[in-house]
Amino acid sequence: MHFSDQELIERIQKGDKQSFVVLFDRYKDKISDFIYGYTGEYSIAQDLTIESFLRAYDHLKTYSEMGKFLPWLYTIARTVTLNELRKKKYHVEESLERPVSDEMNLMPKDLIEDNTQRPDFNARSKELKDIVYRVIADMKNEHRDVLLLCDVEGMSYDDAAKVMKCNPASVGAWLKRARKELYDKLRSYGYEI
């Protein structure tokens, strides 16, 4: 039986904790991926995801935004993560430069052009994701936010603006600049895109 977010929230508000576990399972990957873009470390991202959900559970009693649960959850996750980043700086220690010897490395262009013939595609694409997310984690907040919210999560400018607490027009402008920055940085590190 499939419940909508709103139905689950109503059940949670009546004291049904299991419904919150359903919501967690529904969005945990999205939220942890989103946070991963900030930390560049997936284990930390998972811990912060748990914290974000527990924070959301605490505030669900006062939640009233009909049908906008996910942007609201992103807002909480972003706040929790930025607070944590303020307390502890997560540095990406290793260099992002592509090792010259690693000719087997998957290039972004392979992914974009669906060159999936390689037998090690899955493993290599995860390695590539690590590289891309670490570059994103090093970008300034606005650029990182728009890339993760709009391009990775596929959010509209309006919803992204709500999460970032800014103007939708600004989201559009930042997104253009962020894409260019990511493109240039990947190329400068030796990755063909």
Added chain:
Amino acid sequence: MNNGKFDKEKRVEVLLKKLPKNQFEEDKRQVFVSRLYNLEKIKEKRRIERSKTVSLSLAACLALFIVGAHFLMPRNPVLRNINGTVKIYRANRNEWIFADRDNIKIAKRDIVKTFEKGAVDIVLPNRYKVRLKNKTEIKLASVTSFIGTGKTIYELEKGRSFTYYEKSVRKNTFSIKTSQAMVSVIGTAFMTEALPTINKTWVGVLNGTVTVTGLTSLPHEKGNIVYVKPGEKTIVRTGSKPTVPVRLLESELMDLEELFRIGEKQQVALLISGGKNRVRELLSVTPLYISSDETELSRQVKEIVISFSEAIKQGSKDMHRDSIKKLEELVRTNPNPKYEVQFLLFIGAYYNYLGDHERSISTFRKVVDDYPRSRLASIAQCAIGYIYEHHIKDKKKALEAYYLVKAKYPYSVEMEEALSGIARLSQ
């Protein structure tokens, strides 16, 4: 490959969409579920820890506040050695009360008043003692904090106050103010007398230095602040500058010697009156008061007193001599100006009682020579004259002794006795 602007953006957009999704680990999911179901317990635990921390912080703040307040609160002096009638005006209650016990605290703006036969010490332990003589009125105008910062100001409305300032504290000033002058301490013992009926303030200094400022319309005018040094005095009249400090008279110095005894409990005292017959009282062997405090001195003296009693019971002159020698030995081995004069007078009187007049005279002479400024020196000098006149029958030496009383102690109680002796012997 087209590297145009549009393509760049598009390619990044596609890349990000095609990146693989991470899978949330099952272990972490279990952590979440467990935490969710124990959320209340965890919250309760955190709440208790927080309340403990808050309580501890509050307790620490409270302790700091109390300690801070204690140090910043005014430190009030107390009344001690109350003699006769002493009254306190409680400014906060607007009423006069009788000071009937020691250690009554004096607050800011309170007034202490002594009457015809009253005297009292205002004491701030380890800082100062202010002795008020009879018919004196003083107001505590300003008080220092516990750590001693601030100004201590007493306003002497009338009468005499002796101040013995023990300890100078940084950022603290001590002053006695009268209608005519402000007397400020630089570490000292001094006496201030306010005479409102004749618009005059008298200041005499025994130790250290005080500054005396005339309360004129031009306080910083040249000559309005004078430094009064030990053994000097100055006088300030209403609206005038203080007079140039001059040497204190002998009689004034004797008055000031009382400063040495402020706040001290007398351990040894001759029980003689203040009347004109006190030389005769002394020579008939005056009782000697010994404090009941358990000091080494009082224990030794008590032993000697027992031997005196034994001598009286036995009627033995030798035992009397032994006892008096023991007392002489005690004085010799425990020299202390606080009670040596009293002991010497007692010994002198006792030798006279035993008929050893020469020793009696030499003992009294020791008092006169060693303690010329003592208030009891005049008794000793007069006693010498009395012994020469009545026991040794040496008119010439008796006259010499009486004349010395007249010359050295003209304001003493013994003056009358000496003059009548001179009159008798001159016939």
